[in-house]
Amino acid sequence: MATKTKSKRIGSMELTQQAYQQKAAKYQPKRNVLLNCWRAFWVGGTICLLGQIIQNMYIYFFDFTEKTASNPTVATLIFLSVLLTGLGVYDNIGQYAGAGSAVPVTGFANSMASAAIEHRSEGYVLGVGANMFKLAGSVIVFGVVAAFIASLIKSVFQMIF
Amino acid sequence: MESQNPSARVSRQTWYFDQDVRLLSSAVVVGPKEGKGPLANYFDKIHSDLYAGQQTWEDAEKQLMADAIQILLKKAGIADKDVDVILAGDLLNQNITTNFTAEQLEIPLMGMYGACSTSMLTLATAASLVNAGYATRAIAACSSHNATAERQYRYPTEYGGQKPPTAQWTVTGAGAGLVGIGGSGPRITYATIGKVVDMGVKDPFDMGSAMAPAAASTLQTHFADTGRSPDSYDLIVTGDLASVGYPILKELMLAQGYDMDKVYNDCGLMVYPPDEADVLAGASGCASSAVVTYGYIVDQLNKGLLKKVLVCATGALLSPVSYQQGHSIPCIAHAVALEGGI
Numbered sequence: 001m002a003t004k005t006k007s008k009r010i011g012s013m014e015l016t017q018q019a020y021q022q023k024a025a026k027y028q029p030k031r032n033v034l035l036n037c038w039r040a041f042w043v044g045g046t047i048c049l050l051g052q053i054i055q056n057m058y059i060y061f062f063d064f065t066e067k068t069a070s071n072p073t074v075a076t077l078i079f080l081s082v083l084l085t086g087l088g089v090y091d092n093i094g095q096y097a098g099a100g101s102a103v104p105v106t107g108f109a110n111s112m113a114s115a116a117i118e119h120r121s122e123g124y125v126l127g128v129g130a131n132m133f134k135l136a137g138s139v140i141v142f143g144v145v146a147a148f149i150a151s152l153i154k155s156v157f158q159m160i161f
Numbered sequence: 162m163e164s165q166n167p168s169a170r171v172s173r174q175t176w177y178f179d180q181d182v183r184l185l186s187s188a189v190v191v192g193p194k195e196g197k198g199p200l201a202n203y204f205d206k207i208h209s210d211l212y213a214g215q216q217t218w219e220d221a222e223k224q225l226m227a228d229a230i231q232i233l234l235k236k237a238g239i240a241d242k243d244v245d246v247i248l249a250g251d252l253l254n255q256n257i258t259t260n261f262t263a264e265q266l267e268i269p270l271m272g273m274y275g276a277c278s279t280s281m282l283t284l285a286t287a288a289s290l291v292n293a294g295y296a297t298r299a300i301a302a303c304s305s306h307n308a309t310a311e312r313q314y315r316y317p318t319e320y321g322g323q324k325p326p327t328a329q330w331t332v333t334g335a336g337a338g339l340v341g342i343g344g345s346g347p348r349i350t351y352a353t354i355g356k357v358v359d360m361g362v363k364d365p366f367d368m369g370s371a372m373a374p375a376a377a378s379t380l381q382t383h384f385a386d387t388g389r390s391p392d393s394y395d396l397i398v399t400g401d402l403a404s405v406g407y408p409i410l411k412e413l414m415l416a417q418g419y420d421m422d423k424v425y426n427d428c429g430l431m432v433y434p435p436d437e438a439d440v441l442a443g444a445s446g447c448a449s450s451a452v453v454t455y456g457y458i459v460d461q462l463n464k465g466l467l468k469k470v471l472v473c474a475t476g477a478l479l480s481p482v483s484y485q486q487g488h489s490i491p492c493i494a495h496a497v498a499l500e501g502g503i
Contacts, residue, residue, distance in 0.1 A: 008358065008359070008360060008374075009378075010358060010360075010374045010377050010378045010381070010413060013377075013381075013413070013416060013417055015360070015374075017360050017361030017489075018361075020360040020361070020374060021360065021361060021362065021370075023409070023412065023413075024360075024362070024370040024373070024405075024409050027370070027405055027408045027409050028327050028367060028370060028405055029326040029327060029404075029405070029442075030326075031325055031326065036323075085319050085321075086319075088319060090319065090321045091318070091319050091320060091321045092321075092439075093321060094320070094321020094322055094323055095321070095323055095324060095439070097323075098323040099323075101321055102321060102322065102323075107321060110319070110320065110321045111320060111321075113319070114316070114317035114318070114319035114320040114321070115317045115320070117317065117318075117319055118312055118317035118318060118319070119317075121216070121217040121218075121219070134317075135316065135317075135320065
């Protein structure tokens, strides 16, 4: 890229942007990928384990089948996530766990609830309603597009073979 | 060598205040987290509630700035009609904290924006207006609030996204200073206005790396223009380079022969306890340099524990739109020299 090699002046010093960025890089603490993976694994795993426990409870106590129990299970996890978001706890879990708390359905619920809380001050229509999907919106858009393409491929294959 | 009586215009970037321009009084108001920090004793008011008794974060920030200005007027023993102009700024779109706060005051307003360098941008301009005689007394003020800044620049406050270790924590607080001629208080002697520097850093979660070259540019210009060196000062602080930008600046300065080691600190490393994990690299925001300068530094100058201090406030001039459109972060730094006991 042209801008990368451009030479700039810092006071009386000539320095290319690239040279500066190399100089700066040694002072930038790196994300600890291994530690982050471990934290994401155990927190994400625990959330999934919790989901399994909830599902088993619905099956055992409320006579749901394995298939029908999934909806109330997801709803319960979403409720818990929204509650923790409202109590100001979920962002702390997120800072610790990274993808571990972002990838499960609880992370999706958090992105919507946090945006809703944030924009409550601008009213229900222009605030909450308009901004609730600010972060989750792209998940829905690309999720739907990906699902459409996947089903299209599946249909074409079924027609041919 | 430093000349004894420089003219008002030292260079394109550096001004000398040839009148007896002084920081007559100052006031600092902060939020709960800052109130637990090592500088808590130097703050005039600590809100125990991040909402500062208001309904929204934006109103809370307004309350901080309004409180700082009211406390400032009270400490100086003057009324708002005794002040000719207020120069103030914040981080929110259209400078709403400043504009809405000034509406409650009977003082002519000049709203300014320099991102986190606003603290010294306003102080330098206030000093120049007073020195030139356009104002007898001027107020310089700025504010930032953690939750309003998160919304403005990043994600909703309660969003559980993970921030990298280079990210910083926006200070909730406001600082204000009263500038006038004569009387007591530290003298404002020099101001060096920065140029915009962009070294191609694109990561909005790494402001320290982005801003360090701007600070180096302004500091080197300041030393070259005034004939001073780092040793001329008891303390030199940058605004909010934090733990990433701090060593970068030292290296950039040393490469040009300026050894900063003995006198250099960064406000971003002074506001919170060193072991405070959730602030990551350190403090940021207009209030970072403002609360340190108008609280701690002014106090030390008045007590004679510091004699000469150079405050170099650093600002990252990005917007969420410029970042999303792939632009790197242009940065700026403005420096003001404060001198006690003269």
